[in-house]
Amino acid sequence: MGTAAPGRPVTAKSPPAVERKKRNAYNPLAPDRISEILKRLDQLYPEVTCALTHSSAWELLLATILSAQSTDVNVNRVTPELFRKYPTVQAFAALTPEQLEPDVRSTGFFRNKSKSVVGAAKKIVADFGGQVPNDMEELLTLPGVARKTANVVLGTWFKKAEGVVVDTHVHRISRRLELTANDDPQKIEQDLMRIIPRDKWILFSHQIIWHGRKLCIARKPKCVDCPLENLCHAADKTWSTVEMHENAKA
Numbered sequence: 001m002g003t004a005a006p007g008r009p010v011t012a013k014s015p016p017a018v019e020r021k022k023r024n025a026y027n028p029l030a031p032d033r034i035s036e037i038l039k040r041l042d043q044l045y046p047e048v049t050c051a052l053t054h055s056s057a058w059e060l061l062l063a064t065i066l067s068a069q070s071t072d073v074n075v076n077r078v079t080p081e082l083f084r085k086y087p088t089v090q091a092f093a094a095l096t097p098e099q100l101e102p103d104v105r106s107t108g109f110f111r112n113k114s115k116s117v118v119g120a121a122k123k124i125v126a127d128f129g130g131q132v133p134n135d136m137e138e139l140l141t142l143p144g145v146a147r148k149t150a151n152v153v154l155g156t157w158f159k160k161a162e163g164v165v166v167d168t169h170v171h172r173i174s175r176r177l178e179l180t181a182n183d184d185p186q187k188i189e190q191d192l193m194r195i196i197p198r199d200k201w202i203l204f205s206h207q208i209i210w211h212g213r214k215l216c217i218a219r220k221p222k223c224v225d226c227p228l229e230n231l232c233h234a235a236d237k238t239w240s241t242v243e244m245h246e247n248a249k250a
Helices: 017-023 031-044 057-066 072-085 089-093 097-107 110-127 147-157 168-176 185-195 198-214
Strands: none
Touching: 031 198, 057 072, 057 110, 057 147, 072 097, 089 110, 097 110, 147 185, 147 198, 168 185, 168 198, 185 198
16 A cells, blocks of 8 residues: 655545445435325326225225226226115125125126125124124135225225335336336235325325326326426336436336
8 A cells, every 4th residue: 555755644545436436326216216206196187086986984895896807997897886775794795796786887897896895794794793894804804805806995994004006007107207117906005005104195195096097008108297207217108308217117
């Protein structure tokens, strides 16, 4: 190691260019970037909530079960008559799946959905006194209910932030924004729970879902109109002012 000339201070060497580049490397999970994404979502969708029509926890649970592999618009066409015909959870519990099938046929996968709805109603009546439970573990015991459905009910109806709803929009956009590299919904949820403040979990899900419907659509995102555009490096952008990243894919 060299020594400084007499009377001259020792100065540290500048770090190599590669090291400087690493220090300044893009970090998609940087707190400042996450905060800016949340800020812009708040400006775009300040008070959005679940688009499924409902007036009770049971109606929301049923509508969410029916929404699998369907659209909220389609489900909302079916549920008003369904709730008129069977006004209580007890009325659904008295049905057989076969009796319900014609009423939910247009939502797709109607046989499985009928079994889930009737099964959930029977268990709610038998085990929970006719009241939809407000606990994650108890909700997960109901037929047809996984974490996504449970999170919808807990967050939208009970205002309990127990997790993040990961539907197809949240799945796609979280990967596009490089908030996760995972493809499994449960792993995506865990990734989002680590980087999104808990008091934002419920609203964030709704905001991303609305964003997926309005701008960040699956096949041809409207990047030119998107206020998040310069924060997004997705490989499938239709227009970009920033570098696009090969691994940022839906």
